[in-house]
Amino acid sequence: MCESGQGELLTDSERALVREWTGGDWAQPQLATLAEGPLPGPDWVFERKLDGVRVIAGRDGGDPVLWSRRHSSVGNAYPEIAEALAGQAADRFVIDGEVVAFEGDRTSFERLQHRIHLTNPREARATGVRVYYYVFDMPAFGGVDLRRLPLRTRKRLLSECFDFEDPLRYSQHRAGDAEEFFRRACERGWEGLIAKRADVGYRAGRTRDWLKYKCVRDQEFVIGGFTEPSGSRIGFGALLVGYYEQRKLRYAGKVGTGYDQATLRDLRSRLDRLSRDGSPFADEVRERAVHWVEPELVAQVGFSEWTDDGKLRHPRFSGLRNDKPAAEVVRESGGQEF
DSSP, X not given: OTTTSSOTXXXXXXXXXXXXOOSTTOOOOEEEEEOOSSOOOTTEEEEEEOSSEEEEEEEESSSOEXXXXXXXXXXXXXXXXXXXXXXXXXXXEEEEEEEEOEETTEEOHHHHHHHHTOOOHHHHHHTOOOOEEEEEEEEEETTEEOTTSOHHXXXXXXXXXXXXXXXXXXXXXXXXXXXXXXXXXXXXXXXXXXXXXXXXXXXXXXXXXXXXXXXXXXXXXXXXEEEOOOTTOXXXXXXXXXXXXXXXXXXXXXXXXXXXXXXXXXXXXXXXXXXXXXXXXXXXXXXXXXXXXXXXXXXXXXXXXXXXXXXXXXXXXXXXXXXXXXXXXXOEEXXXXX
């Protein structure tokens, strides 16, 4: 299959599932659902949950293209990944994975912030932040649509059809001993695990065929305002954030830590351009010296827990996201997003 795309590495029953690929260099990504409780057992595989950004990479006879999960071009932020894909023998493929940066042996979304918003390849390289592309799925290869094949088959083909050398890395998986694997993942400081049904196809959108189990709490929130800085602080004091529930922006609290000086200055400039007169939140916000903004920017925030009145405890800013629209940000909790 890797040479001809005709399915020589597939069984007769698997060959009956494949079709011609008509999607060019893009596939709508499959998304995982947050879950809690015991991890699933047989017929599931488990991968490390990475703290990075989702990237769909495709090639349709020309140069490789990198896409965000919102189908925005992001190749200029990660030119070395595009170059590594251009060096592959394959000239038609769509693969799915996560771009990450490391702080020690842990993936760091905060460190990736130095690259994520850049649009000039030279500036991206000049940051000195090394990035890696962990590839975990392959919806299409060689003009063949693989989405109806079982995950275990797609991952086998992926490992056989690509040469994985940095910055390209194959996302390893494990079957069995899930609870022990999860315990060790949390002890190592990982974000968590992604559980995937090994016997089903690749389906666009959020499904329960992929489940995410977190060691730490974090999620996206919409920025609806900010407070004035006090003392020697510059930029702003805290961000006021929320999430959507039945099309209403619900207030989740203020985030006052996790910023460096450059972020305080740059983010204040962006927020000033989004200024509005009234609060975008459906709830009353009891804060002084508040500036309201149009709810367009999405922040990644870590926190210890939700309080009884629906606010964040010990929140910390990790960075801005550009791969999820504000209107899709909802509260994550216990096996669903609501």
